[in-house]
Amino acid sequence: MRDLSLEFETEFGTAKVLDRVTFTIGEGEVFGLVGETGCGKTVTALTVLRLLPSNAKITTGNVKFLGEELLSKTDAEMERLRGTKISMVFQDPATSLNPVFSVGEQITRVVRTHEDVDKRAAETRAVELFKRVGLPDPETVLRSYPHELSGGMQQRVMISMALACRPKLLIADEPTTAVDVTIQAQILDLLMELQREFRLSVLLITHNLGIVAETCQRVGVMYAGALGEVAPTKDLFREPLHPYTQRLLKSLPRPDARGQPLASIPGSVPSLIDPPTGCRYHPRCEFAMKSCSTRRPALLEHSPGHRVACLLYEGVTE
Amino acid sequence: MAKRSRRGGTASGAFARFLIRRALLAVLVLLGVVVITFFLARVVPANPAGLWAGVHATPQELASARAELHLDDPLPVQFGYYLTGLVQGDLGVSIRTHNPVLDDIGDKLPATLELISASLLLAVVVGIPLGVYAGVKKGRWPDHLTRFLAVGGVSLPSFWLAVVFEMVFVGELHWLPSSGRFSDVLNIQYPLKTITGFLTIDSLIQGNLIRFGDAIAHLILPALTLALYPIGLVARMVRTMMVEVLGENYVRTAKAYGLPGRLIHYRYALKNAISPAIVAVGLSFAYELTGAFLVENIFAWNGIGQYAFNSVLSFDYPAILGTTIIVAMFYVIVNLVVDLIQSFLDPRIVLTKAEA
């Protein structure tokens, strides 16, 4: 993904939600995307699948997948790609499953859309998947409606649906936020097992640095629609460069703490309709300089694989 | 309206309770309808005894007519007589036709039900796709056009449209047969036995295709006239719901797994959006019963609408009362059925509580 900028037409004006977001995910790699709520993580994910709401407009940039440009594909081509090559697990399984169809109907429908199999074969596949994701009594689950399942079970159903047609890239958008704290770890472990087993590339979206520390090889830190820092996870925790990242890490009681949402930072999340000029973080940055409000930092390589967008590292002193 | 709750082990018990409660409420409401209509009808500034006995009645005849109709008793006593009869299934005798009102209604009800069924069928078949299409194309010109058509259909005076249809397609162009339910000539040539009272069904059962075609030809104009309102209603309801449902997360999920658009719109989304359309069809049923008042009259459709119309104009209050009660009864029953269908379509709805 390169230089992706995106706007939303809203009632109150144009919201410049994404500002030249650039990152890559290697094959079989788990890439974490962290940031506060509303910073544009979900929108980034939806862009990859081309599922943006109709008021969204991509202004610059491109998204390449296995060498092919996704933004110029036809709708039919995208339809074939979704579910089979790229798939997604959503944040809120309770509303993301269709309430008026049994989950069995929904998952077999996905299988049968992409593969020429009959209903029985699709059901067999579904039962296998349900077993694999640790759902007890898969046959019963198959006939259940979403509201009859617990949040954890719903999310397991989601995961099996996402993996039903063996995608290469799985986008997991805050897969544990909406489920019970006690089973968040189970879901996460399950995802990682499946990642190894299916050799998946994963874009793991979260606002929880603890999760990133445990699961991701590399990580991108997003603030108000712009990437502040992209680095291998180890490097990021050892040597955070961007002031925002430093702030995040400081506010974390134990770097490996699980289930810790980002602690609050002084100042408020800026309006994206009228985002701060220059560096979007400057109103809250403790190192802010004069030029921070006028000059926009570029995402530059600081050390091998470690990129940061901050004027402090561009040799600016005033 | 039904209350949402998790479906548990007591679902069938809750369902039984729901049915009982609804039935009791229905009886109460019907009783109210009877009271209101009875006292309204008795305020009619007319002379029922004179109607009953005929224009040239002698004073004695008038007196005996008054006695027979219990007109000399105080109103509450008259009401008591009426209620007693009602419980025994006796709606009184029509002053105009001198037949038991229940027999009259029984004769004419099938014709009206056939007409209404045909028009509601049209409403579903035309209204739902129209609504889905408008909802999917929200904000673009197909949406504006379908919305305009739907709203236009609701705004047309049915009695005016009926007259225009009748005079153009029948009177001038002769495309369709003149009014009534069948052609007299065919009725003599190819007689039909009455089984259901629905001419379309009866003719099919008896394999009489000529009469079937004839029945359909007679049905087209009145059914279309009556259908315009529910078509508009259904299309608007479905559109509004589609717009809402298409913004739901589960629609996005379906897209994320590559399900094709047509499947998403007509299966995944529509099943969620269809509930209010069912309600609309159910509620239009009542509208149709009264819409039939005017339309049946214009197309000489010998149904309960025409009967009620003539009863109102001749102050035939037993007939007015009878038809009103029957119509209200249908209304109450249809509402109940609508709720049941809704709970069947949406497994989250468990019928536990009867709200007004």
Next chain:
Amino acid sequence: MAVESPVREPGGEFVSVAGKVIRAVVDGLHGIWRIVRRDPLALLGLAILIVFIVAAFIATFLPFLVPYSAQGLGAPNPNPADVLRPPSTTHLLGTDEFGRDLLARIWFGAGLALEVGVLTVGISFPIGILLGVVAGYMRGVVEEVIMRVTDMFLAFPTVLLAIVIAATLNRGTGAEIIALAVSFWPWYTRLAHSQVQHVRAQPFVESAVVLGLPRRRIILRHILPNSLTSATIQATMDIGSAILIAAALSWIGLGPQPGTADWGVMLQAAYSEGSYVTFWWYSTFVGLAIFLVVLAFNLIGDSLRDALDPKLRRRRMI
């Protein structure tokens, strides 16, 4: 919303309650405008409506501005040459069976139609709202009785009830209005009742109760104005339905005397002339007038329902 001080002189209270009620109605109308101005179809409806309102105003208060009088052209003994003439430059919409100018007849009819619509709603609306508010606030036996009676009236199909009532009264426009008002009030009662149930759960009503304000004052100052806004929207739309049903009543012969410039009566007269095709202008233009007015209200109403209903419906479901 602030809770006012419990002490106030009575005259002042009346003025301030009246002010609040007026404000709520104005808010409702303003809400209508905010939604309508964004929807081309609703704007079309509004444009049609304004034309008819201006026409009705002129016909009622400045009748001499209408080119022909409602009775005009020598009725009841018209010149046969003027009778049932098709549209021409002198009579833009043709003439009727008494040689009267059809445009003038329809024009005067507009005044009568809007009068019927506005009066019907003007009578049934306050009665219905008051009953609903009282039922919703008093609860207990009062609520049971009011709401069950409302149910009974609602079990009558509106048109049937109107017909039965109109048939028991002496024919005329007044009878139509009464018949319609009796059929309409229960709808407002139900609407207001559900609104009140919603409003009374709001914190500001609770705080008023806690502060020990008298009931009557809570109803008048807090609950009533808050229930009025959405009911005003409903009522505006109902004017169209009232006009449509009134035309049907007149057409059946339950309305004013033949010869009155009433659209339903005029359609009946056109109907009894026989051939629609020969005298096409008569039925067509009168029918069109009814259609356009009702359409105008429905276009506006449709747009409002779209914008407001999702919220209303959800409230009802829960």
